[in-house]
Amino acid sequence: MPTRTKTLVVIAGPTGSGKTDLGIAVAGHFGSPVVSADSRQVFRGMPIGTAQPDPEQLALVRHYFVASHDITEPYTSGQYETEALGLLGKLFEKHDIVVAVGGSGLYIDALCGGLDAIPKGDPRIREQLVARLEKEGLQPLVEELARLDPVHYEKVDRQNPNRIIRALEVCLQTGLPYSSFRTGRTKMRDFNIIKTGTLMDRAELYRRIDLRVDKMMEAGLEEEARALYPHRALNSLQTVGYRELFEYFDGRISRSEAVELIKRNSRRYAKRQMTWFGRDEEIRWLDPLQPQAAIEYIETMLKKS
RNA sequence: GGUGCCUUAGCUCAGUUGGUAGAGCAACGGACUGAAAAUCCGUGUGUCCCUAGUUCGAUUCUUGGAGGCACCA
Numbered sequence A: 001m002p003t004r005t006k007t008l009v010v011i012a013g014p015t016g017s018g019k020t021d022l023g024i025a026v027a028g029h030f031g032s033p034v035v036s037a038d039s040r041q042v043f044r045g046m047p048i049g050t051a052q053p054d055p056e057q058l059a060l061v062r063h064y065f066v067a068s069h070d071i072t073e074p075y076t077s078g079q080y081e082t083e084a085l086g087l088l089g090k091l092f093e094k095h096d097i098v099v100a101v102g103g104s105g106l107y108i109d110a111l112c113g114g115l116d117a118i119p120k121g122d123p124r125i126r127e128q129l130v131a132r133l134e135k136e137g138l139q140p141l142v143e144e145l146a147r148l149d150p151v152h153y154e155k156v157d158r159q160n161p162n163r164i165i166r167a168l169e170v171c172l173q174t175g176l177p178y179s180s181f182r183t184g185r186t187k188m189r190d191f192n193i194i195k196t197g198t199l200m201d202r203a204e205l206y207r208r209i210d211l212r213v214d215k216m217m218e219a220g221l222e223e224e225a226r227a228l229y230p231h232r233a234l235n236s237l238q239t240v241g242y243r244e245l246f247e248y249f250d251g252r253i254s255r256s257e258a259v260e261l262i263k264r265n266s267r268r269y270a271k272r273q274m275t276w277f278g279r280d281e282e283i284r285w286l287d288p289l290q291p292q293a294a295i296e297y298i299e300t301m302l303k304k305s
Numbered sequence B: 001g002g003u004g005c006c007u008u009a010g011c012u013c014a015g016u017u018g019g020u021a022g023a024g025c026a027a028c029g030g031a032c033u034g035a036a037a038a039u040c041c042g043u044g045u046g047u048c049c050c051u052a053g054u055u056c057g058a059u060u061c062u063u064g065g066a067g068g069c070a071c072c073a
Helices: A019-030 A055-060 A077-094 A105-113 A123-136 A138-148 A150-155 A161-174 A202-218 A221-231 A243-249 A255-278 A291-304
Strands: A007-012 A034-036 A097-101 A192-198 A284-286
Touching: A007 A019, A007 A105, A019 A034, A019 A055, A019 A097, A019 A291, A034 A077, A077 A097, A077 A105, A105 A255, A123 A138, A123 A161, A138 A150, A138 A161, A192 A291, A202 A221, A202 A255, A221 A243, A243 A255, A284 A291
Parallel strands: A007 A097, A007 A192, A034 A097, A192 A284
Antiparallel strands: none
């Protein structure tokens, strides 16, 4: 096995926990760029609601996958794996250390361990399945999956339309069961990975989230959302902070209700992130407000490898 | 000061003809392989304001108190 001299430092964690600042402190210290692993910050036109690093922060450290894609592009975790891996190859030509910062657990897993080579869904097949779901309900689709892929049928969450449709579209498209693509193996990367996460007291995190939503509103989130309203059906806008404001624009809820819902949904999102990252035993949990301690930990790990 | 009503989960409240209680929201736990800030599953977390009675048994009835609201002074 070749000696791996390059290292990816991962900073994961829930929304609002201080990943961006910590990432900049760490990357700044090592003279590294930051590769974002965030399924919403990749998009252009939504800087406030997705809490992208601001221009000042972007001037300090080079960032990738921030405002890099158009909202009309149906972005996926698989595409992210390919693009981020390609980019890392280039970045490692000039840097020994690259920092990945992000809250999308699936994206981080795709980057660190890889996704299986399962075909991306054909949009037409997906459309048909969604239409059937709306007309016939979930049950017929579940039964079809039981026929086409009894193995996956046993394991899958049969009440989750997204999972059923995804598995079915692969079966229909390839003529092979979805489960036959699942290897259960993690891909070996040709770089070292130091995985860290931002750990924060729950009450403190929620306070910060609530405060940040108020600041987003002051910074013009409403106007940002209004400009995106025509695109509200896009997947990129199925996003906390926008959906709630769209409801307000539609007259379904008041402005202050929208703000409260954004806070609540951000808290729930943070909780889901904590559940995801909590089961990753490779993550070393660090205090995001102590960048110096984080840097020391990373340096210790670098010496070991 | 007087009269009436109220006090039950984090919040708003329901309820128990006396057998220690339940809704909504909030919250909490979990799942997750190309939609993942998405999607889905699960869970009541409680000095029933305090006190003394009546009672086998009081959150429920009675006495006294505390706090709140309304009206009358």
